[in-house]
Amino acid sequence: MSIGLLGGSFDPAHQGHAHITGEALKRIGLDRVWWLVSPGNPLKARQPAPMAERMARARAVMDDPRVVVSDLEARLGTRFTAQTLRRLTALYPGVRFVWLMGADNLVQFDRWQDWEWIMRNVPIGVFARPGSRLAALGARAAEEYARFRLPGPSARLLPFRKAPAWCFLDVPMVDISSSAIRARGEWRAGA
Numbered sequence: 001m002s003i004g005l006l007g008g009s010f011d012p013a014h015q016g017h018a019h020i021t022g023e024a025l026k027r028i029g030l031d032r033v034w035w036l037v038s039p040g041n042p043l044k045a046r047q048p049a050p051m052a053e054r055m056a057r058a059r060a061v062m063d064d065p066r067v068v069v070s071d072l073e074a075r076l077g078t079r080f081t082a083q084t085l086r087r088l089t090a091l092y093p094g095v096r097f098v099w100l101m102g103a104d105n106l107v108q109f110d111r112w113q114d115w116e117w118i119m120r121n122v123p124i125g126v127f128a129r130p131g132s133r134l135a136a137l138g139a140r141a142a143e144e145y146a147r148f149r150l151p152g153p154s155a156r157l158l159p160f161r162k163a164p165a166w167c168f169l170d171v172p173m174v175d176i177s178s179s180a181i182r183a184r185g186e187w188r189a190g191a
């Protein structure tokens with residue numbers, strides 16, 4: 001069983017999240033994707049909207065039986081991705097996990113706690129995103145781990161590759177973000 005993990009604030013969830021999830025299922029050939037609705041991004045000062053509201057919106061946006069919207073990090077008591085991945089890989093030794101993220105997150109990935117542990121232990125799929133596509137490919141993490149990058153058409157190998165292994169998926173880009181939705185006043189302002 002291969003499971004993609006898309007961590008995020010989902011404040012609120014939107015079609016960009018749904019789009020990369022569909023692309024991940026198709027191009028990486030994942031069996032499932034879990035949306036990990038974060039208790040709060042460790043690098044963001046702003047408090048997100050209450051978990052229950054973000055979960056409800058995420059379930060409304062992503063209606064696919066292969067995708068599970070989860071508050072697992074709140075239940076595990078983890079906030080940093082490396083902690084979450086350590087717990088998940090120990091809890092589910094038979095599952096092939098792939099970490100999924102947009103290109104904007106690869107740009108600042110080297111600021112994440114234990115980012116090299118993540119790189120060396122979990123395969124990663126990175127999705128093109130407006131404004132971050134080029135910056136992502138020049139990011140420190142991308143450069144330092146360049147020799148472990150699989151070409152896009154080989155994305156299906158990701159779940160079966162021993163980390164480090166990552167892939168930049170040059171998918172059609174969807175120009176939508178939670179911050180733009182909040183700026184338009186179409187979602188509550190947060191706590």
Ligand SMILES: Nc1ncnc2c1ncn2[C@@H]1O[C@H](COP(=O)(O)OP(=O)(O)OP(=O)(O)O)[C@@H](O)[C@H]1O
Nearest residue numbers: 007008009010016101102105129174176177178179
């Ligand atoms: N339009 C998009 N295209 C590609 N990746 C996306 C897109 N929107 C979100 N993502 C990715 O989904 C994950 C969760 O994103 P998040 O919940 O922070 O939404 P966001 O739109 O980036 O929020 P904000 O605007 O508040 O920063 C991140 O890895 C992010 O890069």
Ligand SMILES: O=C(O)c1ccc[n+]([C@@H]2O[C@H](COP(=O)([O-])O)[C@@H](O)[C@H]2O)c1
Nearest residue numbers: 007008009038041043080081082112113
């Ligand atoms: O572990 C870290 O240091 C870390 C730093 C920044 C972001 N993350 C994770 O990256 C995911 C995307 O965060 P966000 O807020 O951009 O949606 C989410 O799962 C966060 O917990 C993780």
